[in-house]
Amino acid sequence: MYQLSHISKIFDGRIVALDALNLKVRRGEKVALIGPSGAGKTTLFRMLNLTIPPTSGTLVFDGQDVSHLHGRRLREVRRRIGTVYQQHNLVPRLPVVHNVLSGKLGSWSIWQAMCSLIRPTELNLACEALAQVGISDKLYERTESLSGGQQQRVAIARMLAQNPEVILADEPVSSVDPALAAGIVKLLLDLSTTYLKTLLMNLHSVDLALAHFPRVIGLKDGKVSFDLPAAEVTDEHLTALYSGGRTETIEEEALNRAEHRSAWSCQPHLTS
Numbered sequence: 001m002y003q004l005s006h007i008s009k010i011f012d013g014r015i016v017a018l019d020a021l022n023l024k025v026r027r028g029e030k031v032a033l034i035g036p037s038g039a040g041k042t043t044l045f046r047m048l049n050l051t052i053p054p055t056s057g058t059l060v061f062d063g064q065d066v067s068h069l070h071g072r073r074l075r076e077v078r079r080r081i082g083t084v085y086q087q088h089n090l091v092p093r094l095p096v097v098h099n100v101l102s103g104k105l106g107s108w109s110i111w112q113a114m115c116s117l118i119r120p121t122e123l124n125l126a127c128e129a130l131a132q133v134g135i136s137d138k139l140y141e142r143t144e145s146l147s148g149g150q151q152q153r154v155a156i157a158r159m160l161a162q163n164p165e166v167i168l169a170d171e172p173v174s175s176v177d178p179a180l181a182a183g184i185v186k187l188l189l190d191l192s193t194t195y196l197k198t199l200l201m202n203l204h205s206v207d208l209a210l211a212h213f214p215r216v217i218g219l220k221d222g223k224v225s226f227d228l229p230a231a232e233v234t235d236e237h238l239t240a241l242y243s244g245g246r247t248e249t250i251e252e253e254a255l256n257r258a259e260h261r262s263a264w265s266c267q268p269h270l271t272s
């Protein structure tokens with residue numbers, strides 16, 4: 001599905017967010033990305049959904065070099081890739097149905113989009129997408145009246161309405177409590193299995209990544225630190241991943257290490 005060869009992204013001529021990265025992801029694969037803050041995870045996803053082009057290197061999507069696409073060809077490829085964000089980017093005052101159907105905006109004409117705002121078209125599609133995430137009863141509710149977890153489900157339903165081949169989920173569970181977080185991660189994994197979609201997920205929780213994903217990639221300083229089956233990720237890999245990350249001050253670095261250690265050292269299968 002993706003082949004990245006020597007991909008670099010340099011912001012403002014000096015900030016190296018991705019550093020000669022090589023990566024292959026097969027169609028239908030489920031991959032978790034973990035790594036310290038500033039490792040380049042979001043930058044990588046923004047490149048994978050063709051929001052930003054690489055500074056150098058080659059990005060191949062489904063056999064096609066998409067490193068520097070423009071115009072109609074860029075829009076066509078973007079339509080095949082759905083993204084779920086930590087901040088769901090929903091319009092809070094609109095009913096749920098409109099937010100779900102906004103997933104179709106990439107393939108609708110402006111006229112269709114305007115008409116749908118007055119009277120939702122493709123209502124069945126919205127109902128189906130909401131049913132897939134277990135909240136079909138919320139179709140006409142105002143989006144802002146839903147809980148954080150329900151709003152994240154609306155965002156996933158919007159992505160499903162787009163019907164992409166690839167799902168990129170960037171910290172999709174950072175704003176919900178741990179029990180809901182596991183539920184949303186499992187939901188995305190199930191959807192990926194049922195509808196044969198490739199799934200890549202950025203996660204701050206090492207626990208969730210190791211418990212649910214067959215393949216886990218550790219990203220650090222814009223490079224792949226490890227790329228392993230979850231069962232082969234050791235304490236040493238995690239220590240190397242989270243030590244000496246990109247931080248402004250020495251105090252911040254110490255705090256980061258402590259936070260990440262407490263996040264994963266409580267797992268029974270990881271403690272030595």
Ligand SMILES: Nc1ncnc2c1ncn2[C@@H]1O[C@H](COP(=O)(O)OP(=O)(O)OP(=O)(O)O)[C@@H](O)[C@H]1O
Nearest residue numbers: 011012015016017036037038039040041042043044
């Ligand atoms: N638009 C931008 N302009 C300048 N620098 C940027 C931009 N986007 C990202 N960066 C820088 O690139 C580096 C990687 O950032 P990125 O957001 O990809 O990290 P991340 O791994 O997603 O971090 P987090 O876990 O905190 O979300 C950081 O140093 C960041 O400051």
Ligand SMILES: [Mg+2]
Nearest residue numbers: 041042043171
């Ligand atoms: Mg990020």
